[in-house]
Amino acid sequence: MTPIAQNKQENPALHFPALQPPRRYLFGPGPSMVHPRVYEALAKPIVGHLDPYFIQVMGDVQQLLKPAFGTSDGVTLVVSGTGSAGMEAAVANFVEPGTKLAVFANGYFSDRLTEMARRHGANVVRLEKLWGETYTEDEAREFIGREKPKVVAYVHAETSTGALQSGQAICAAAHDAGALVIADCVTSLGGVPVQFDQTGIDVSYSCTQKGLSCPPGLSPMAMSPRALDWLRARTSPVRSWYFDLKLIHDYAAVSHRYHHTAPISMFYALREALLVIAEEGIEKRWERHRHCHKLFVQGIEAMGLRMHVPEEHRIATLNTVCVPEGVDEAKVRKRLLDEPGIEIAGGFGPLAGKVFRIGVMGPLATEDNVQFFLKEFKKMLS
Template sequence: MKQAQKLVTPVLEAFAQNAKRGFASQRFAARASEEVVAVDNAARKGCDGVLEVPSRLLMGPGPANAYPRILTAQALPLLGHMHPPFLKIMDELSEGLRYTFQTKSKYTLMVSGTGHAGMEAAIANLVEPGDKVLVGNAGIWGERVGILSRRYNADVIELKTPAGTTFSYETLKAALTQHKPKVLFLCQGESSTGTHQSLAGLGEVCRQTGTLLLVDTVCSLGGVPLFADQWGVDCIYSGSQKCLSGPPGASPFFMSERAMEALQKRKSPPATYNLDMNLIGDYWGWFGKRSYHHTGPVSTFYAMREALAIVSEEGLEKLWQRHQDMHHRLWDGLRSMGLKPFVEKDEDRLITVNTIKVPEGVDWAAVVKHAMDTYSLEIAGGLGPTAGKVWRVGIMGFNAKPQNVDLVLTAFQDGLKRQGKL
């Protein structure tokens, strides 16, 4: 007993000495060879106390405000990422995505990450070095897919169209016939320009040329019609924080049987481990028994389960119509002030992210600032090819309501009057 006491006493004395100094300023040496150094407390007060954030109405290009039910879901107790109750939630997410994408494919899941993660997952899994990728560049998102594809050593062929316009079926068919690419990329809802790209008939042409049809629906999923199977789309990625009104951090993702077959026939595995759909698919149960790949963002998946449940409860037809109605309400008011759409053709105009021409002599940034300072209301300026030329107003998900649209109109009216333009 005395021998044990002799061994323990030095440790207790060292512990007591460090306790007197305070653990906030000393690190207890676990090994004799380690030097005890002082903790740098300079940044300690930079993150303490209870978090508070301002309440704002987010009517820009995204994120949109979330339904209260979705916010509440994120406060539910955490589950382990392989616990059966959580795996059941993942199954419900897959089923909800099948409804939202309008597909019978079993290859649906939420990528752990934002829309950019979904974008990279699509390119990394579908494209091998040297593959031809035909990129429809109608704005910043087509531009980024081109950049990303080159980083995966693809042979990128870019089709460009002036900002505010879309690609005709004839133009795309001719390019597909000429180049016969492995992948055709199109952005259904180009939020930088406010255009809505038609996908009609392209799936059939892609099958004739042996091409996979890849579509970005980040700001269109849930806001405008999408029929993955009927239109012959092979891969889709989207965002959680736009028309689905969830928190940022999850990317709805879909692959057709054709896309999965192409993935299985690759000469080499995808050059990414984190976004390899063979491995992520195992986690989501695509191939039978599940296996661990990564820790899914548990609370975000809770939120997205609720987001997809809300879509199902409202029904896609009503959801699409609500977005259409609010788009018309917005433009009825904007036109009464003399404001004009950036996208000239009605059929090319995106209803979820509206681009409004800035009149000559108007300080667009002052209008944006007035909206935020006076109404805690976010509207945005242009992005990429529209920077300094337009305002962008998002009407998405939970925010697609008459009172929100009317507040946007009030903010524009006030902002223009302050500059003597009304």
């Protein structure tokens, strides 16, 4: 065997040091901190994507997702890809060319939904509000009653603004009009209640890298019995083969025939993340996040700062704090990253330069971590 060259000229690999990612406190909107048990799961040996062991892992994940989504009647499954893959799957499967889709627009991700739906040939109608505002039941009823869409879409936790949209108001109005409801729960699942059945959602997608304390890479989904009937009744083929939910469901839960090579290690990770959540108890987890959110807001207000979203519409896991007059928010973020290694995010679109976006999720949602963050943040502002 030829010996491995030990000088950089003959062996270019020696130009690249071993991976040594900096230690960060991920207080941004996501990715959030990964639970140590999830890292351990990622290191386990892989099996094949058709191996009975992996089929069992997929089954476990589907089962563990049910309490996280809050569904007993619905079907849960996982799309390979980040949260946007779930969004694309929801749009591709429930929209056909010409389908009227009503979007409750109030931030960046409702715009992304609009763009995807238009690319899939939907006739998109939008109700517009400023970034950070939410919709009331009366507004939802008026809009849906006027437009009579076949499908309605909203973002439950709008990451670009920090606002939480109540789903009940929208779902009740949509169902009265015979429309199906798609809810983006990318930032809510695992951190704040989704309550899929109780709210009346028909299709929901999320991600792994926020409230579930797992790396990015998968998109958990839930579908109501109505949504399944809708899929069965669909006459035109789903334009995206990869995101065809009937094919994915068949592989994951029915025939287990090959659809795609599922990312095995990410399924291990998600299974472990969901087990960690099940052991804590989903309601206790929501309560822990709510408690830390309150402490966070108290600390922020004690510094004389303001929150962007009114109290009753805030996402417990993602805070938007108004940038005080005269403060360069980019500089604050850079110093936080360079010195204590804390990542937070700024605003974008109409909120560029106006808000800090600060996530308090998963392992970071403890009293000590909130106090640690507030102390460092205060230092950087002064």
